[in-house]
Amino acid sequence: MPKSNNISANSPIGVFDSGIGGLTVANAILKLLPNERLIYFGDTAHLPYGDKSPDSIKYYAIRISQFLLRQNCKMIVIACNTASSMAYEVVKEFVGNSIPVIDVIDPVVEKVTQGKKIKKIGIIGTKGTIKSDIYAKKIKSINKKIDVASLATPLLASMIEEGFFNNKISRTVINSYLSRPKLKKIDSLVLACTHYPLIRPEIEEYYGKKIDIIDSAGIVAKAVQDALKKKHLLAKGKFPKHHFYISDYTESFEKAARIFIKGKIKLEEAAIWK
Numbered sequence: 001m002p003k004s005n006n007i008s009a010n011s012p013i014g015v016f017d018s019g020i021g022g023l024t025v026a027n028a029i030l031k032l033l034p035n036e037r038l039i040y041f042g043d044t045a046h047l048p049y050g051d052k053s054p055d056s057i058k059y060y061a062i063r064i065s066q067f068l069l070r071q072n073c074k075m076i077v078i079a080c081n082t083a084s085s086m087a088y089e090v091v092k093e094f095v096g097n098s099i100p101v102i103d104v105i106d107p108v109v110e111k112v113t114q115g116k117k118i119k120k121i122g123i124i125g126t127k128g129t130i131k132s133d134i135y136a137k138k139i140k141s142i143n144k145k146i147d148v149a150s151l152a153t154p155l156l157a158s159m160i161e162e163g164f165f166n167n168k169i170s171r172t173v174i175n176s177y178l179s180r181p182k183l184k185k186i187d188s189l190v191l192a193c194t195h196y197p198l199i200r201p202e203i204e205e206y207y208g209k210k211i212d213i214i215d216s217a218g219i220v221a222k223a224v225q226d227a228l229k230k231k232h233l234l235a236k237g238k239f240p241k242h243h244f245y246i247s248d249y250t251e252s253f254e255k256a257a258r259i260f261i262k263g264k265i266k267l268e269e270a271a272i273w274k
Contacts, residue, residue: 007074007099009236012037012243013224014068015077016061018047019161020256021195022079025104027260028217029077029224030242035235038242039071040257045247045273048157049082050126050193057128061087062094067272069095071243074233077102077224081192081216082128100227104216105134107223108190112214113142120147122183125192127152135192149186153177153193160195163252171202178206191215245270 015026019042026040041064043049049057061083068076076099078084078091084103092101112118123135130152139148155173164170183189189211191197197215204213228234244257244267257265 007072007233009074009233010037011072011074011233012039013075013077013228014039014041014065014071014073015079016041016043016064016068016083017080017194018043018049018082019157019195019250020253021157021160021193021198022077023256023260024194024197024215024217025077025079025220028221030261032218032221032225033228033235035238037235039068039073040242040244041067041270042244042246042253044250044253047161048126048154049080050128050154050157052082052128054086054128057083057086058090061091063272065091065094067245067270069098073099074231075100075102075224075228077104077220079104079194079220081105081194082126085129085132085134100231100233102220102223102227104194104220105138105192107219108192108214108216109135109138109142111219112188112190113139113146116212118146118188120149120186120188122186122189123148123150123192124153124156124177124183124189124196125150126157127154129192135190149182151177151180151182156199157193157195160198161250161252163255165199166202170199171205174199174202175206178203186211188212188214242266243268247271247273 013036026038084105088103095101130150136148139146197217254267
């Protein structure tokens with residue numbers, strides 16, 4: 001367990017993902033909490049996480065958490081469904097009570113099991129997330145009446161990382177997945193990968209806005225806000241100088257970062273694996 005950091009309300013929030021997907025969460029956090037400062041780590045050297053072993057994901061998550069703790073982060077946000085499903089508990093154990101840890105699964109499960117009655121919910125995500133069956137287990141533990149249909153859509157994250165979205169290629173791949181029999185008669189669909197909000201317009205186009213599309217970004221941002229309030233750690237001034245780190249430079253990451261995060265971006269390579 002690491003030593004407690006000398007954190008304060010003006011310390012940054014640490015966010016990590018395998019690549020650009022977590023930027024959807026980072027963007028939502030900054031929209032809701034514009035005074036907060038982010039330190040983002042994209043583990044582009046190991047993307048996609050979806051086809052990695054649980055032990056590898058846990059190792060990556062712990063090493064990245066060590067890096068974020070060294071940056072004096074007041075919170076760690078695991079902005080990746082695969083890492084959340086496989087490494088959330090080990091990161092929490094590693095960090096201990098020093099700072100809050102937020103995943104992208106629990107806030108969404110809480111949201112979909114409250115309020116509106118859902119009969120059949122679809123879950124699409126990476127092989128790792130779907131194989132863990134974590135969404136179905138957690139949803140069923142709260143409401144056994146909800147029918148959960150989970151489908152692995154492994155091409156989507158890699159496709160998005162390469163910049164293929166909002167075009168003929170992406171529509172063909174997306175429509176092929178969404179037309180699978182498993183997703184028939186769903187009334188809601190959880191985008192169980194933080195990359196997927198980038199293709200939300202195409203998913204909405206497929207369904208003709210007849211079902212609810214649920215992505216984690218805004219829901220997780222609200223969970224971040226609530227946790228910081230509870231710990232009295234909301235920023236007390238404006239600290240907009242964000243830092244973006246990657247484990248291996250990719251042009252697509254830099255382009256996506258500049259689309260999502262307005263203003264100047266300082267993109268640095270952090271050789272935490274060497």
